Amino acid sequence: MLDMKVVRQNFTDVKAKLLTRGVKAEVLDTFLSLDENRRQKLVKVEELKKYRNTVSAEIAQLKRAKTDAAAKINEMKEVGSQIKVLDEQIQEIDQQVKDISYTLPNLPNDAVPVGKDEADNVEVRRWSKAPTFTFEPKPHWEIAEELDILDFERGAKVSGSRFVYYKGLGARLERAIYNFMLDTHVYEHGYTEMIPPYAVNEASMFGTGQFPKFKEDVFQLENSNLTLIPTAEVPLTNYYRDEILTQEQLPTYFTALSPSFRSEAGSAGRDTRGLIRLHQFNKVEMVKITDNQTSYDELEKMVQNAEDILQKLKLPYRVITLCTGDMGFSAAKTYDLEVWIPAQDMYREISSCSNCEDFQSHRAMIRYRDENEKVQYAHTLNGSGLAVGRTVAAILENYQNEDGSVTIPEVLVPYMGGQRKIVKI
RNA sequence: GGAAAGUUGGCAGAGUGGUAAUGCAGCGGACUCGAAAUCCGCCGAGCGGGGGUUGACCUCGUGCACGGGUUCAAAUCCCGUACUUUCCUCCA
Structure with a gap:
């Protein structure tokens, strides 16, 4: 606000x-x-x-x-x-x-490129090169179904389209990835690990800007004011809602693994196959609460934290700055990280890191006392670090071998109990 | 799910219709070489206006969980909601 x-x-x-x-x-x-x-x-x-x-x-x-x-x-x-x-x-x-x-979006930061839609986003940098294959790379859902590690059909039977079962080493891979991500953020990047509620009340949804404008994008629990979180950003940012913090409490870094639930209303027909667009997916989220002076430095660091994950996984990606027309409602500036997806021959979003400045804190009343005892609105930042399902997709595609097996990225091997490859049984 | 009690300033805690005691904490000062103790004084969030400065300030409204109502006047009376605690029931 x-x-x-x-x-x-x-x-x-x-x-x-x-x-x-x-x-x-x-x-x-x-x-x-x-x-x-x-x-x-x-x-x-x-x-x-x-x-x-x-x-x-x-x-x-x-x-x-x-x-x-x-x-x-x-x-x-x-x-x-x-x-x-x-x-x-x-x-x-x-x-x-x-x-x-309540429905006015945040003011874009002066450094944000002016533009209409994603075509006007600006690439900042690329890391590594797309791998070259001596064979035709398959889409991740084909690889996964042949290895019997993802089951979309039964996901659809039991729940509906855009739901999936991870199975066997697929489930193990997902778990390895998010444990690796959490460990990295907690032990190398200084975040505090949290397990937040996965259903939140209306005030919280308002606080981070999802409500009232984007009610159709979420799953609302009937006969209650609870909503399934569309991202852990909601419970993490609202942690300090209606509080006045001391300056010593800032900056606060939170990270959490959580499922994210999205209705995907209006995206019918897009990404109907695979792990890219589901009603439920895991995401490791990073949230920062900062004072109103240092938030842009913190944003750069947060983007680096997300990039660090991709680099350790050796997944090629690029960083883009979203233009004014493509940014989310609450953001003043947003960097997207896009990972290389070989079968689609393009980069796909795997993380989005935003500085919301004091937009969310005005809604959620998150404040602090500065050195003059004056009450100031805090700045809030959030970023994915990373979307886990899409990371699985990227690994399956970038690390696929001609025989249909998938090599485990080096950094995940310890998290896979020493296993180096997923092969067809 | 059933029953009861509660929700007041950073904390503790009074206040059953006339406009928020008091204590602790905090800030300033005295005493002291300094500190503690003691003494004196000040201070109660936050939100929204107006004037002024440009972020020293002055002033008003609001504010006793939230939303309504009664009244010239509500922390106090009435209705509704939320949350917390305790007991019972149930349960991972």
């Missing part, structure tokens, strides 16, 4: 920036005039309330002195009804202001 004062005082600038994110100009103009109107009425009603407070004190005096106060009481009845009318009007305007402000 944007700071109302910032919007008001820098309206032209804010408007220009939000237009690059697809917000309509008239929405912003309405927003500004509603705010103006609200403040005018607020001044009036506050004057009346001040008057009421004064006279009420007088009434109390008269009552104590057992004097007649009927005249003042009658006057206050009138004032009271005026206050009520104004309060109702203000409340109504307030609601309209909120309805708009």
